Amino acid sequence: MRERLLMQASVLEPPSHRSHRTSVAIVGGGLLGLTLALRLAERGDAVTVFESAPALGGLASTWQIGDITWDRHYHVTLASDRALRGLLGDLALESQIEWTQTGTGFFTDGRFHSMNGLLDFLRFPPLNLIDKLRLGLTILYASRIADPTPLENTSLERWLTRLSGRRTFEKIWRPLLRAKLGERYREASAAFIWAIIVRLYAARRAGLGSERFGYVPGGYATVLTALQARLEAHGVEIRLGSDVAHVGSSADGKGVTLTQAGSSGEDFDRAVLTVPAPRAAQLASGLSAEERRRLQSKTYQGIVCASLLLDEPLGSYYVTNLTDAWVPFSAVIEMSALVDRRHFGGRALVYLPKYVAPDDPLFEHDDAAIEEDFLTALERMYPHFKRSGVRAFRISRVRHVFPVATLDYSRDVPAISTSIPNLFVVNSSQIVNGTLNVNETVQLAERALTELTNPVVSR
Numbered sequence: 384m385r386e387r388l389l390m391q392a393s394v395l396e397p398p399s400h401r402s403h404r405t406s407v408a409i410v411g412g413g414l415l416g417l418t419l420a421l422r423l424a425e426r427g428d429a430v431t432v433f434e435s436a437p438a439l440g441g442l443a444s445t446w447q448i449g450d451i452t453w454d455r456h457y458h459v460t461l462a463s464d465r466a467l468r469g470l471l472g473d474l475a476l477e478s479q480i481e482w483t484q485t486g487t488g489f490f491t492d493g494r495f496h497s498m499n500g501l502l503d504f505l506r507f508p509p510l511n512l513i514d515k516l517r518l519g520l521t522i523l524y525a526s527r528i529a530d531p532t533p534l535e536n537t538s539l540e541r542w543l544t545r546l547s548g549r550r551t552f553e554k555i556w557r558p559l560l561r562a563k564l565g566e567r568y569r570e571a572s573a574a575f576i577w578a579i580i581v582r583l584y585a586a587r588r589a590g591l592g593s594e595r596f597g598y599v600p601g602g603y604a605t606v607l608t609a610l611q612a613r614l615e616a617h618g619v620e621i622r623l624g625s626d627v628a629h630v631g632s633s634a635d636g637k638g639v640t641l642t643q644a645g646s647s648g649e650d651f652d653r654a655v656l657t658v659p660a661p662r663a664a665q666l667a668s669g670l671s672a673e674e675r676r677r678l679q680s681k682t683y684q685g686i687v688c689a690s691l692l693l694d695e696p697l698g699s700y701y702v703t704n705l706t707d708a709w710v711p712f713s714a715v716i717e718m719s720a721l722v723d724r725r726h727f728g729g730r731a732l733v734y735l736p737k738y739v740a741p742d743d744p745l746f747e748h749d750d751a752a753i754e755e756d757f758l759t760a761l762e763r764m765y766p767h768f769k770r771s772g773v774r775a776f777r778i779s780r781v782r783h784v785f786p787v788a789t790l791d792y793s794r795d796v797p798a799i800s801t802s803i804p805n806l807f808v809v810n811s812s813q814i815v816n817g818t819l820n821v822n823e824t825v826q827l828a829e830r831a832l833t834e835l836t837n838p839v840v841s842r
């Protein structure tokens with residue numbers, strides 16, 4: 384009855400007063416843009432996604448390595464990833480997650496050490512008992528800090544040295560920080576390590592004390608296929624290979640005009656940029672000087688990440704942390720220690736990530752040079768490793784992956800609403816005191832939704 388009345392009312396309404404579907408352009412078809420697109424389309428908006436790459440997924444996109452399709456960068460889901468598991472639940476994939484207990488290793492002074500539990504920790508040779516005690520207490524103490532705000536104005540190096548001691552900082556912390564942040568660890572605040580420790584603790588708690596990591600069979604290819612199907616079912620238009628060159632106010636000043644290189648502009652009621660902060664500043668050149676400064680000042684780390692398909696695994700750990708400076712990559716990630724090898728035709732899938740600054744010369748090295756360098760290091764580290772067992776080797780390069788948590792980061796976070804009416808910026812630079820992962824990305828999308836409907840503009 385109520386529905387009939389509503390229908391009658393809409394027929395009686397003059398056309399100009401009929402409810403208009405808000406048209407929204409989302410720039411970036413990564414998980415942030417796609418989650419936003421889904422939630423906006425569910426609310427009834429007419430959504431168009433512009434993605435410059437030929438496929439969806441961004442950092443979580445998939446590719447062919449040898450004869451298998453898997454993620455371009457390694458991904459795991461933690462038991463504590465509630466927002467992500469919620470999204471997977473909406474896509475009927477949450478129940479398919481396969482959980483595995485994985486191991487962590489350390490490669491230090493040319494030797495491998497297991498790091499799975501107290502006994503391993505006590506046996507860990509590079510540190511003496513007092514150093515170990517201080518290191519253990521540092522991690523425990525960090526895990527108990529509820530409000531990281533005071534850590535934001537404390538230098539990461541100073542904080543870790545004070546708690547763990549200079550020797551442990553030099554031997555363990557500095558190499559690990561360098562692996563992820565390069566020399567920029569010097570600019571980072573203590574909140575950076577706090578976020579990592581808290582995430583791992585939450586995972587352990589949710590995994591009932593053990594390090595259980597999960598994945599959806601098929602990897603992110605399965606997730607992205609389901610997400611795309613759901614978006615299309617909601618009428619979302621997905622435009623691949625669509626590189627947006629400029630975004631600004633529309634001629635009537637009410638909406639937003641999107642321009643792609645070599646084409647005329649297209650108007651939308653609203654637009655959301657989900658691209659990395661420096662790119663957002665380039666696209667929206669009409670933002671205020673202060674807005675552009677905030678976006679441009681974020682110090683991003685990039686990545687050169689090799690995927691290897693091997694006949695045999697290298698070791699048994701999911702993550703092997705490296706502290707020896709001569710190794711040319713940041714860590715060894717054995718996806719096949721987590722994912723059943725039958726998904727890889729019985730072979731082993733390994734990632735060798737190297738985190739670097741966006742202007743690092745490594746981005747200019749050709750594939751053959753990187754492959755030679757990385758394989759030579761593997762031969763030195765794993766005596767049983769044979770080049771003849773390498774079935775495929777592929778390299779991904781991304782200049783903007785995550786912004787470094789510099790001192791007082793939260794005081795200078797770019798706003799979601801902008802001074803250009805109905806233009807919004809939502810990206811990883813707004814993840815404060817967290818690590819970059821899909822759970823944070825989905826949470827950010829959900830948080831941004833509220834602001835998209837109630838913009839708060841600060842110029």
Ligand SMILES: Cc1cc2nc3c(=O)[nH]c(=O)nc-3n(C[C@H](O)[C@H](O)[C@H](O)COP(=O)(O)OP(=O)(O)OC[C@H]3O[C@@H](n4cnc5c(N)ncnc54)[C@H](O)[C@@H]3O)c2cc1C
Pocket residue numbers: 410411412413414415416433434435436439440441442443456457458459460625626627628657658659662666686688736784810811819820821822824
């Ligand atoms: C090596 C690595 C390992 C990771 N491991 C994990 C893990 O184990 N677990 C986990 O949960 N998360 C992990 N992540 C993080 C996860 O991938 C990210 O949280 C997530 O993919 C971020 O999505 P996004 O949409 O914010 O950004 P992006 O994926 O960067 O999406 C931005 C999109 O914008 C597009 N774009 C840029 N400019 C334009 C333009 N001008 N016009 C149109 N489109 C444009 C890009 O092509 C891209 O697709 C990992 C990431 C990396 C790199």
